[in-house]
Amino acid sequence: MxxxxxxxxxxxxxxxxxxxxxxxxxxxxxxxxxxxxxxxxxxxxxxxxxxxxxxxxxxxxxxxxxxxxxxxxxxxxxxxxxxxxxxxxxxxxxxxxxxxxxxxxxxxxxxxxxxxxxxxxxxxxxxxxxxxxxxxxxxxxxxxxAFASVRQRVARHLLDLASELAPEHVRAGPEPKSELVVTASQSELAEAVGTAREVVVRILRELRHEGIVHTGRTGIVILDPARLVQETRWNIGS
Structure with missing residues (x-):
């Protein structure tokens, strides 16, 4: 096996x-x-x-x-x-x-x-x-x-956006991971999850320090999708 x-x-x-x-x-x-x-x-x-x-x-x-x-x-x-x-x-x-x-x-x-x-x-x-x-x-x-934290909502929205990416925005990362590039701006993320841009900036900074995402001119790179999924832990079955 x-x-x-x-x-x-x-x-x-x-x-x-x-x-x-x-x-x-x-x-x-x-x-x-x-x-x-x-x-x-x-x-x-x-x-x-x-x-x-x-x-x-x-x-x-x-x-x-x-x-x-x-x-x-x-x-x-x-x-x-x-x-x-x-x-x-x-x-x-x-x-x-x-x-x-x-x-x-x-x-x-x-x-x-x-x-x-x-x-x-x-x-x-x-x-x-x-x-x-x-x-x-x-x-x-x-x-x-209804009751997820803002960090959980941001993580979930990033994953939802990633699910709609064109193939050219999905690239191979260190095995066995893939990286996803989301082009949404911080303001667009804030509007989508119902919070202030400053809150999204803080959350993205936390995720970046934890090695889950990278932010740059090309957008938000999800370095480790599986770890980002863990951010939605209100869903115990995920």
Whole structure:
């Protein structure tokens, strides 16, 4: 088993599954290398899937009829995608999934997973915990959107802007990271999150000192998208 797969499993709810069942779960799985800003699954899709993120950041979002989007969740290494599709009758994906950076996925066989669930209670418990976390994520989305700190709102808006970047604004950073260049001004950020420009300047200074972003003439460079995702910790499922 590759080192990145073992590391991602250790970060996921599957870490509690025994070696024998884990080997069965991974039988028939295959890796996917997905470029940045790729929509891997669209709202309304009915295909069953279970994917483990090995590296990168994936955005889960919904879109209204006017074209506006709202991010529900940002997913990093160790996140499982699509567990509900294996068990929900007449499943229809309620949101779309888009890679924010170049992302490595491990796609598991849905039929294989369901079979192992019937054989090993630990696998069933792991997926129940995953699904429970997803429910809590959506519940916390409401107060999180209303009561998040200004720093959390700035981090989230930077990630939302990054999700709309053209490919030329996504560049390779030190492995396995990607850097994203956001051209929004400090004043535009302040207006978007509902605060004063001076507050945004202070927050960007903090993020810069922590090595998460770099600011310059070309815009705001997100040096470490995964660490910026951690700034939105009101969403415990992200």
């Amino acid at each position: 590759d080192a990145d797969v073992l590391e991602a499993i250790g970060l996921s709810h599957l870490h509690q599954v025994g070696p024998e069942s884990l080997s069965k779960l991974l039988a028939g799985s295959h890796r996917k290398d997905v470029p940045a800003r790729t929509v891997t699954h669209r709202e309304g899709d009915t295909n069953q899937h279970l994917e483990l993120i090995l590296s990168g950041v994936v955005r889960v979002f919904v879109r209204d009829p006017d074209g506006r989007t709202m991010t529900i969740r940002y997913c990093r290494s160790g996140s499982l995608l699509g567990a509900a599709s294996l068990f929900a009758p007449e499943f229809s994906l309620p949101a779309s999934l888009q890679t924010l950076t170049a992302t490595k996925l491990l796609s598991l066989s849905p039929e294989n997973v369901r079979q192992i669930v019937n054989e090993d209670p630990k696998v069933a418990v792991a997926l129940l915990e995953e699904l429970s976390e997803r429910v809590l994520t959506f519940i916390y989305q409401i107060p999180g959107s």
